[in-house]
Amino acid sequence: MSDLDKVLAHIDADFDNALDRLFQTVRLKSISTDPAYAAETRACAEWHSKDLETIGFASEVRDTPGHPIVLAKNHEAEGTKVLFYGHYDVQPADPLELWEGDPFEPKIATLPDGSKEIRGRGASDDKGQMMTFIEACRAWKAVTGKLPIPITILLEGEEESGGANLPGFLDAARDELGADVAMICDTNMWDKETPAITTSLRGLCAEEIFIHGADRDLHSGFYGSAAANPNHILARIIADLRDADGRIQIPGFYEGVPEPSPELLAGWEKLDFSEAAFLGEVGLSIPAGEKGRSVLEQTWSRPTCEVNGMHGGYIGDGFKTVIPAVASAKISFRLVFDQDPHKIRAAFREFVKARVPADCRVEFKEFGSGRAVAFEVSAPAFQRTQQGMSDEWGKEAAFVGGGGSIPVTTMIKEKLGMDVVMAGFGLSDDRIHSPNEKYSLTSFHKGIRSWARVLAAL
Amino acid sequence: MSDLDKVLAHIDADFDNALDRLFQTVRLKSISTDPAYAAETRACAEWHSKDLETIGFASEVRDTPGHPIVLAKNHEAEGTKVLFYGHYDVQPADPLELWEGDPFEPKIATLPDGSKEIRGRGASDDKGQMMTFIEACRAWKAVTGKLPIPITILLEGEEESGGANLPGFLDAARDELGADVAMICDTNMWDKETPAITTSLRGLCAEEIFIHGADRDLHSGFYGSAAANPNHILARIIADLRDADGRIQIPGFYEGVPEPSPELLAGWEKLDFSEAAFLGEVGLSIPAGEKGRSVLEQTWSRPTCEVNGMHGGYIGDGFKTVIPAVASAKISFRLVFDQDPHKIRAAFREFVKARVPADCRVEFKEFGSGRAVAFEVSAPAFQRTQQGMSDEWGKEAAFVGGGGSIPVTTMIKEKLGMDVVMAGFGLSDDRIHSPNEKYSLTSFHKGIRSWARVLAAL
Numbered sequence: 001m002s003d004l005d006k007v008l009a010h011i012d013a014d015f016d017n018a019l020d021r022l023f024q025t026v027r028l029k030s031i032s033t034d035p036a037y038a039a040e041t042r043a044c045a046e047w048h049s050k051d052l053e054t055i056g057f058a059s060e061v062r063d064t065p066g067h068p069i070v071l072a073k074n075h076e077a078e079g080t081k082v083l084f085y086g087h088y089d090v091q092p093a094d095p096l097e098l099w100e101g102d103p104f105e106p107k108i109a110t111l112p113d114g115s116k117e118i119r120g121r122g123a124s125d126d127k128g129q130m131m132t133f134i135e136a137c138r139a140w141k142a143v144t145g146k147l148p149i150p151i152t153i154l155l156e157g158e159e160e161s162g163g164a165n166l167p168g169f170l171d172a173a174r175d176e177l178g179a180d181v182a183m184i185c186d187t188n189m190w191d192k193e194t195p196a197i198t199t200s201l202r203g204l205c206a207e208e209i210f211i212h213g214a215d216r217d218l219h220s221g222f223y224g225s226a227a228a229n230p231n232h233i234l235a236r237i238i239a240d241l242r243d244a245d246g247r248i249q250i251p252g253f254y255e256g257v258p259e260p261s262p263e264l265l266a267g268w269e270k271l272d273f274s275e276a277a278f279l280g281e282v283g284l285s286i287p288a289g290e291k292g293r294s295v296l297e298q299t300w301s302r303p304t305c306e307v308n309g310m311h312g313g314y315i316g317d318g319f320k321t322v323i324p325a326v327a328s329a330k331i332s333f334r335l336v337f338d339q340d341p342h343k344i345r346a347a348f349r350e351f352v353k354a355r356v357p358a359d360c361r362v363e364f365k366e367f368g369s370g371r372a373v374a375f376e377v378s379a380p381a382f383q384r385t386q387q388g389m390s391d392e393w394g395k396e397a398a399f400v401g402g403g404g405s406i407p408v409t410t411m412i413k414e415k416l417g418m419d420v421v422m423a424g425f426g427l428s429d430d431r432i433h434s435p436n437e438k439y440s441l442t443s444f445h446k447g448i449r450s451w452a453r454v455l456a457a458l
Numbered sequence: 459m460s461d462l463d464k465v466l467a468h469i470d471a472d473f474d475n476a477l478d479r480l481f482q483t484v485r486l487k488s489i490s491t492d493p494a495y496a497a498e499t500r501a502c503a504e505w506h507s508k509d510l511e512t513i514g515f516a517s518e519v520r521d522t523p524g525h526p527i528v529l530a531k532n533h534e535a536e537g538t539k540v541l542f543y544g545h546y547d548v549q550p551a552d553p554l555e556l557w558e559g560d561p562f563e564p565k566i567a568t569l570p571d572g573s574k575e576i577r578g579r580g581a582s583d584d585k586g587q588m589m590t591f592i593e594a595c596r597a598w599k600a601v602t603g604k605l606p607i608p609i610t611i612l613l614e615g616e617e618e619s620g621g622a623n624l625p626g627f628l629d630a631a632r633d634e635l636g637a638d639v640a641m642i643c644d645t646n647m648w649d650k651e652t653p654a655i656t657t658s659l660r661g662l663c664a665e666e667i668f669i670h671g672a673d674r675d676l677h678s679g680f681y682g683s684a685a686a687n688p689n690h691i692l693a694r695i696i697a698d699l700r701d702a703d704g705r706i707q708i709p710g711f712y713e714g715v716p717e718p719s720p721e722l723l724a725g726w727e728k729l730d731f732s733e734a735a736f737l738g739e740v741g742l743s744i745p746a747g748e749k750g751r752s753v754l755e756q757t758w759s760r761p762t763c764e765v766n767g768m769h770g771g772y773i774g775d776g777f778k779t780v781i782p783a784v785a786s787a788k789i790s791f792r793l794v795f796d797q798d799p800h801k802i803r804a805a806f807r808e809f810v811k812a813r814v815p816a817d818c819r820v821e822f823k824e825f826g827s828g829r830a831v832a833f834e835v836s837a838p839a840f841q842r843t844q845q846g847m848s849d850e851w852g853k854e855a856a857f858v859g860g861g862g863s864i865p866v867t868t869m870i871k872e873k874l875g876m877d878v879v880m881a882g883f884g885l886s887d888d889r890i891h892s893p894n895e896k897y898s899l900t901s902f903h904k905g906i907r908s909w910a911r912v913l914a915a916l
């Protein structure tokens with residue numbers, strides 16, 4: 001029996017204890033956004049730090065101006081050095097009345113189909129997910145007396161409340177955090193049977209624009225046609241943002257946007273993804289956006305431009321024949337690869353200005369911005385993680401893109417200069433941030449076993 | 459001394475009494491929109507009816523389902539028969555605290571430049587204006603014992619509250635109301651020194667459209683580009699409504715829109731109108747709309763398309779990266795000459811439908827519609843009215859267009875089949891519908907004298 005087989009057997013035998021440990025941390029109300037739970041949030045950090053010490057980690061609870069960070073190291077082994085990131089804080093549980101039972105008294109629920117799930121706030125996000133990694137470390141330590149590779153674990157306590165103190169911590173602790181690759185367990189599987197590694201996240205550039213025309217609302221009977229109508233100017237700007245093929249027309253917008261690699265495209269093609277089902281679920285049937293690009297390509301590897309809000313003039317009941325003094329729109333761009341949010345913002349502003357008549361003016365309001373991250377899946381850490389996960393689930397782990405943004409991934413890449421393997425066992429129906437959050441018992445069990453294999457493979 | 463000279467002299471001599479009569483009617487709170495003033499509104503109708511009897515009119519207060527209508531006839535004379543329309547009801551006076559003095563206790567105020575004005579609710583709109591006509595009749599009767607022409611006077615009591623009962627009254631009293639021409643005194647002078655006859659009013663077609671996409675708001679990180687965004691669809695529709703030269707692109711839109719006649723254009727060119735001043739007053743400087751058309755032409759004789767309101771998605775503080783399920787716009791068209799509002803509405807709907815993707819849908823909500831009216835200024839009644847006014851003011855009365863709509867004019871033209879001469883002595887700063895409404899003392903005095911001359915000329 002190989003070491004790995006012994007470790008896997010240990011995980012199975014010790015599973016009830018693993019569950020018990022997960023329950024212990026779920027019981028701690030580490031609600032980072034609510035100052036009333038500051039002490040309990042710290043208690044949770046301390047619980048995890050002590051727990052990591054029992055696995056042979058040298059662990060500390062490090063203070064920050066906000067909630068503490070747990071930093072634990074076990075570098076007894078040689079080999080690929082891993083920095084693992086998780087967060088021990090959780091979302092508030094309200095509205096409490098929508099929970100079946102106490103959000104902080106975890107329990108196992110059995111569904112009609114016989115499957116089981118762990119219910120409680122943080123059962124998935126991120127206590128359940130991060131404990132899959134920690135339990136895998138524990139099993140290796142228990143069976144072989146040490147971890148198979150050198151590991152540093154960083155557990156944040158402010159992920160759900162803005163993460164204001166993480167950037168400073170990463171800068172200050174840069175030398176302590178050095179590793180070959182970072183790993184995060186805070187993402188989803190492709191589906192219930194197919195594990196997934198998220199290899200890219202899109203960046204963001206959000207901007208609000210205000211088109212000012214006359215210095216007051218005008219009567220359209222008296223001024224119609226003769227006076228510039230900000231609604232028309234705004235509509236023209238928005239319409240001009242794309243051509244008939246859905247391509248965004250801001251000069252330089254696609255700079256730094258390569259075509260996805262053949263490996264990625266090949267992987268996506270293998271996925272069991274139905275555009276009809278994806279759109280059908282929300283009442284649509286025809287993919288919008290760039291012609292000739294699949295929905296997956298568009299949402300994972302292409303930049304977007306979406307008008308998230310638009311307003312001008314009278315929008316109450318009935319009718320008022322006004323020409324409004326101002327019209328505004330909130331517009332956001334999802335960015336990919338090397339697109340520079342600052343360049344895009346500047347180019348967008350020029351694009352808008354060129355379409356505002358000389359006697360009108362435009363005002364800009366800057367909202368968030370961040371670069372996209374994308375990793376080369378041919379790197380060894382990705383290949384080995386994929387191998388470990390595929391072995392466990394009996395199905396090849398998918399390399400998937402992410403349409404949204406996970407700030408810590410960008411931060412680790414930019415500040416610490418390492419790739420980040422985002423591998424997780426959440427499911428899209430885990431109800432994270434919502435009442436009755438759950439984590440599939442299978443996700444927890446096979447998640448632990450997956451990491452045990454990945455650690456071996458690395 | 460001619461009869462007319464005697465009448466004008468009488469008007470001057472009797473002016474204090476004319477003012478006193480105007481004050482009497484202004485004191486009556488004929489606020490038609492507020493049921494609390496129903497009795498006082500009727501009292502005002504009765505006051506006018508009795509007053510008209512003193513001038514030899516056979517006058518009646520006719521009940522309607524709402525406020526009564528005063529109908530008075532004096533057909534002793536031969537000649538051009540005139541139907542005069544005025545309205546004795548007024549707007550509410552609130553906010554009362556913004557008035558200098560009691561809105562229903564009229565007074566004469568002297569301005570720093572020595573000019574005087576009559577202050578009070580209805581001083582201009584329409585009690586002051588309609589009394590110029592009635593006082594002219596009174597002077598003719600006093601001096602010559604009869605009116606110079608047959609006159610029917612109709613005074614409405616619901617002009618400020620929707621005018622719901624006027625159409626039915628016009629239909630029912632069609633035979634009694636027959637005349638050669640109708641006259642209304644409810645419009646403005648061109649400027650303080652130049653009287654004006656409004657010869658055209660634009661029609662209206664107002665519509666609200668709702669573009670429905672997905673069956674719920676979507677997260678733009680997950681669905682961006684792939685899912686249709688109603689904001690973009692709406693912006694495209696609005697942008698497509700005009701070409702680069704400002705010409706409206708709805709097929710058939712300009713059907714029934716002739717070029718203005720040479721007489722009209724020549725008259726407009728003589729007007730002391732500054733586009734720079736007109737736009738500069740509201741903070742603009744560049745005429746929008748159709749290229750190659752003057753502001754006057756655009757606002758008086760060209761149809762318009764204006765987006766009066768537009769809304770889609772999140773418009774509160776901050777930012778939400780949603781793709782909204784719906785976006786909407788309130789769009790109105792001002793119509794001229796023979797444009798058919800029903801045809802335009804239908805053509806607009808087709809134009810919109812053609813731009814909505816097959817998996818989205820559009821919903822239409824119909825608001826008001828009405829045809830434009832325009833009169834041939836070469837008709838004798840227009841020429842003679844112009845002559846009378848020009849003689850009084852020592853400056854040629856201008857034939858002007860009106861950008862807005864006066865429903866009663868359209869109604870009289872359509873139901874009674876007669877031309878309507880809109881001649882009035884209001885000024886653009888009369889603050890009608892606002893606190894401190896006023897009517898220039900000169901408007902009242904020279905307005906009476908103008909009508910005395912017009913009645914002679916007819």
